[in-house]
Amino acid sequence: MYDHELTLGGRAAFQYDLLRLVKRKELPIGDFPAFLFFNPGRVHSVMADVSDETLAHRQCFLCPEGLEDKQQTFLWDPTMHEGTPRYAIRVNPFPIFAPHFTISTVRHEPQQIRGHYEDMLRFTTELPEYTIFYNGARCGASAPDHMHFQAIPMNSLPMQVYVDQHGRLPEFCPSARWIQSNSIEDMTTRFFALVDEFARKQQQPTCPQAMPPRPDDADFNIISWYNGHYNTVILFRRQSRPACFFAENPEERILISPGAVEMCGVAIVSTEDSFQRLTANKLQAIINEVSITV
Numbered sequence: 001m002y003d004h005e006l007t008l009g010g011r012a013a014f015q016y017d018l019l020r021l022v023k024r025k026e027l028p029i030g031d032f033p034a035f036l037f038f039n040p041g042r043v044h045s046v047m048a049d050v051s052d053e054t055l056a057h058r059q060c061f062l063c064p065e066g067l068e069d070k071q072q073t074f075l076w077d078p079t080m081h082e083g084t085p086r087y088a089i090r091v092n093p094f095p096i097f098a099p100h101f102t103i104s105t106v107r108h109e110p111q112q113i114r115g116h117y118e119d120m121l122r123f124t125t126e127l128p129e130y131t132i133f134y135n136g137a138r139c140g141a142s143a144p145d146h147m148h149f150q151a152i153p154m155n156s157l158p159m160q161v162y163v164d165q166h167g168r169l170p171e172f173c174p175s176a177r178w179i180q181s182n183s184i185e186d187m188t189t190r191f192f193a194l195v196d197e198f199a200r201k202q203q204q205p206t207c208p209q210a211m212p213p214r215p216d217d218a219d220f221n222i223i224s225w226y227n228g229h230y231n232t233v234i235l236f237r238r239q240s241r242p243a244c245f246f247a248e249n250p251e252e253r254i255l256i257s258p259g260a261v262e263m264c265g266v267a268i269v270s271t272e273d274s275f276q277r278l279t280a281n282k283l284q285a286i287i288n289e290v291s292i293t294v
């Protein structure tokens with residue numbers, strides 16, 4: 001599907017071509033090998049305005065009416081026994097990695113992990129070469145009004161590689177939690193126990209422009225993969241963007257909107273200034289700032 005769509009010469013072909021121009025820099029933090037990507041093609045995602053008002057006035061790009069004419073859709077369901085597939089897999093038109101897919105529900109429904117976490121785990125065995133990730137509605141999702149996961153090649157994220165190699169979490173993200181099991185049922189029980197535990201640890205944001213905690217739910221990013229066992233790392237969030245995103249002094253401004261990819265060690269900026277300014281220490285400070293302190 002990926003190869004086919006790229007031959008059609010549409011937006012995806014253009015954007016994946018741009019990926020070759022992405023500048024990379026290593027930002028090692030202790031024994032954790034974080035990276036920085038300068039990817040101008042991601043500017044819309046980094047700067048995305050996902051306020052309720054904006055969402056109410058735009059065509060959803062994960063619904064059929066919002067697709068570009070060359071975008072392909074593969075309908076699929078990991079449980080298979082139900083009559084109508086519940087998910088649509090598409091090439092992500094604004095990629096970070098190649099290939100990079102979106103997996104969205106066929107139905108237009110809000111970004112919400114409840115009722116979908118088991119499917120996320122099922123996708124890890126259906127797509128064993130991929131890491132599946134989920135951005136909470138206020139934690140980097142650019143379509144918080146339409147439920148979706150994303151799939152990227154396994155070993156793209158330093159967090160996943162580190163956990164596989166060391167059998168423990170790095171110190172990089174203080175509110176990360178890792179669960180591993182052979183059973184989807186066991187994973188689900190432990191996953192929602194963690195979500196409930198962290199929902200009680202809401203903290204005030206560090207800058208006034210950040211969205212305040214939501215009393216009814218926890219904010220988080222999730223990555224899941226399969227390595228003979230099911231694995232999930234869940235990264236609990238205090239706020240969506242760091243104070244430096246809103247800095248009045250342009251010299252201090254770093255345009256970064258952390259989602260699962262950033263929380264797992266790949267920082268993406270879409271301006272040259274931010275690329276020059278973001279050091280390993282600064283990245284660590286940003287991750288600490290947007291994470292819940294435990």
Ligand SMILES: [Zn+2]
Nearest residue numbers: 060063108146
């Ligand atoms: Zn939609």
